Amino acid sequence: MTDCLSSPAERLDSVLATLRENGMGVRISTSPSVLEAHSHGEAMDAARLPAAVVFAEATDDVAAVLRACHAHRVPVVAFGAGTSVEGHVTPAEHAISLDLSGMTDIVELNAEDLDCRVQAGLTRQALNAQIRDTGLFFPVDPGGEATLGGMCATRASGTAAVRYGTMKENVLGLTVVLATGEVVRTGGRVRKSSTGYDLTSLFIGSEGTLGIITEVQLRLHGRPETISAAVCQFANLNDAVQTAIEIIQCGIPISRVELLDDVQMAASIRYSGLSGYEPLTTLFFEFAGAPAAVAEQVTQTEAIALSNNGLSFAWADTAEDRTRLWKARHDAFWAAKAIEPTARVISTDCIVPISRLGELIAGVREDIARSGLRVPLLGHVGDGNFHALIITDHTPQGYARALDLDRKIVFRALALGGSCSGEHGVGMGKLEFLETEHGDGTLSVMRALKNTMDPHHILNPGKLLPPGRIYQG
Numbered sequence: 257m258t259d260c261l262s263s264p265a266e267r268l269d270s271v272l273a274t275l276r277e278n279g280m281g282v283r284i285s286t287s288p289s290v291l292e293a294h295s296h297g298e299a300m301d302a303a304r305l306p307a308a309v310v311f312a313e314a315t316d317d318v319a320a321v322l323r324a325c326h327a328h329r330v331p332v333v334a335f336g337a338g339t340s341v342e343g344h345v346t347p348a349e350h351a352i353s354l355d356l357s358g359m360t361d362i363v364e365l366n367a368e369d370l371d372c373r374v375q376a377g378l379t380r381q382a383l384n385a386q387i388r389d390t391g392l393f394f395p396v397d398p399g400g401e402a403t404l405g406g407m408c409a410t411r412a413s414g415t416a417a418v419r420y421g422t423m424k425e426n427v428l429g430l431t432v433v434l435a436t437g438e439v440v441r442t443g444g445r446v447r448k449s450s451t452g453y454d455l456t457s458l459f460i461g462s463e464g465t466l467g468i469i470t471e472v473q474l475r476l477h478g479r480p481e482t483i484s485a486a487v488c489q490f491a492n493l494n495d496a497v498q499t500a501i502e503i504i505q506c507g508i509p510i511s512r513v514e515l516l517d518d519v520q521m522a523a524s525i526r527y528s529g530l531s532g533y534e535p536l537t538t539l540f541f542e543f544a545g546a547p548a549a550v551a552e553q554v555t556q557t558e559a560i561a562l563s564n565n566g567l568s569f570a571w572a573d574t575a576e577d578r579t580r581l582w583k584a585r586h587d588a589f590w591a592a593k594a595i596e597p598t599a600r601v602i603s604t605d606c607i608v609p610i611s612r613l614g615e616l617i618a619g620v621r622e623d624i625a626r627s628g629l630r631v632p633l634l635g636h637v638g639d640g641n642f643h644a645l646i647i648t649d650h651t652p653q654g655y656a657r658a659l660d661l662d663r664k665i666v667f668r669a670l671a672l673g674g675s676c677s678g679e680h681g682v683g684m685g686k687l688e689f690l691e692t693e694h695g696d697g698t699l700s701v702m703r704a705l706k707n708t709m710d711p712h713h714i715l716n717p718g719k720l721l722p723p724g725r726i727y728q729g
């Protein structure tokens with residue numbers, strides 16, 4: 257039964273009435289503070305209150321919500337931890353925000369096969385804490401305290417992607433509730449399979465626009481025998497970038513290589529209380545493996561850094577020192593924000609093939625100098641991915657100047673064969689770049705997929721795909 261001729265408010269009431277009849281009334285909230293908390297993610301100003309928030313505890317709850325929303329044409333946006341930065345979770349008008357953060361069970365742990373199945377609301381930090389005794393860990397580590405479902409939906413990565421890959425490489429299968437409320441399982445537990453279309457990959461990075469993920473089958477990895485971390489500072493940004501490029505080109509299996517420029521390093525020293533470092537451009541390294549392999553990686557890396565005028569290697573030997581260092585790296589966004597606490601920070605996220613990274617960063621530095629804005633640079637340079645954290649005020653002029661710089665940086669990356677987003681995703685913030693990056697034909701196929709899987713466009717409408725031509729076949 258559909259009621260598309262009634263008003264959006266009446267249709268929403270019908271959905272809520274259906275859910276209450278199904279015994280889900282206690283999971284529905286319209287409290288102002290709950291609505292506010294679900295009206296936006298991080299970083300982007302875009303905000304709109306959802307009409308109601310529903311807290312799911314099981315796949316069946318998600319299916320019940322989507323069945324009702326599909327029948328009554330009510331938009332629904334999945335909400336994990338709300339750490340996404342491109343307006344991903346900002347609801348459409350009269351939408352339900354479907355919060356999965358209460359779905360935190362480890363459904364199965366197969367230590368002998370190095371995999372596990374978890375509910376989508378579990379965070380990667382909670383997963384790692386719970387499986388610590390197995391000697392295994394899950395390596396994908398975005399800076400925010402994100403849920404694994406949200407990380408699938410944004411195809412997230414982090415500091416360890418250079419060694420372990422992104423969510424794309426670390427998810428074996430999914431349970432997904434489709435727009436109609438039908439539940440499907442994709443993939444499986446095996447490391448490879450040659451059967452059928454790769455639907456797991458289709459849902460990874462789909463930002464809640466094709467289905468809602470309720471369970472994730474994850475690859476786990478053995479904790480390395482030896483881990484060693486070091487820091488090398490440089491007087492010149494180009495030397496640091498060149499060092500990162502050469503490390504990757506030489507095939508050194510480094511676990512992490514992160515860049516913080518002098519502005520970011522000064523901010524992180526202040527914010528995270530890092531001692532013993534100068535406010536200079538810095539590379540953070542981590543090496544992992546058997547002791548002999550780590551020693552070899554260290555020797556090769558040190559030689560490359562010193563040949564590029566690295567000032568010296570400082571070691572973070574103890575687990576506490578390493579934790580302090582990587583926590584400082586993960587807190588870099590908040591350190592940049594603390595430079596001007598009342599300002600706003602817009603983070604670019606472009607990525608280029610590693611050989612073009614030096615050229616891109618040199619051009620970006622020129623754009624920043626011309627903009628007159630304060631912009632720390634940092635990033636996962638081993639992947640060719642970096643963030644310019646554009647600090648601006650809240651005036652329309654300040655915002656326009658920041659967006660102008662953002663666009664210049666993105667178009668530089670696209671011209672070098674890159675992408676406008678290496679890890680944050682599209683949401684609303686990157687919509688304008690998709691046609692340049694993918695071309696009209698490719699986008700028309702994506703729109704056809706969206707129409708097939710979500711014919712009434714109830715799933716996170718207005719995100720990921722700009723309007724346009726639909727491939728007809």
Ligand SMILES: Cc1cc2nc3c(=O)[nH]c(=O)nc-3n(C[C@H](O)[C@H](O)[C@H](O)COP(=O)(O)OP(=O)(O)OC[C@H]3O[C@@H](n4cnc5c(N)ncnc54)[C@H](O)[C@@H]3O)c2cc1C
Nearest residue numbers: 336337338339340399400402403405406409413464469679
């Ligand atoms: C300080 C900081 C540092 C960050 N660093 C990184 C980084 O290094 N790397 C990186 O990749 N990202 C980073 N991010 C961005 C963010 O943490 C990631 O995008 C993360 O994957 C979002 O997860 P979440 O659980 O918060 O999802 P949310 O923000 O709640 O949702 C994100 C999107 O996924 C959809 N969604 C959520 N759950 C589901 C589900 N179960 N099924 C279907 N769709 C769903 C939502 O509708 C939305 O479109 C950072 C953010 C911050 C604030």
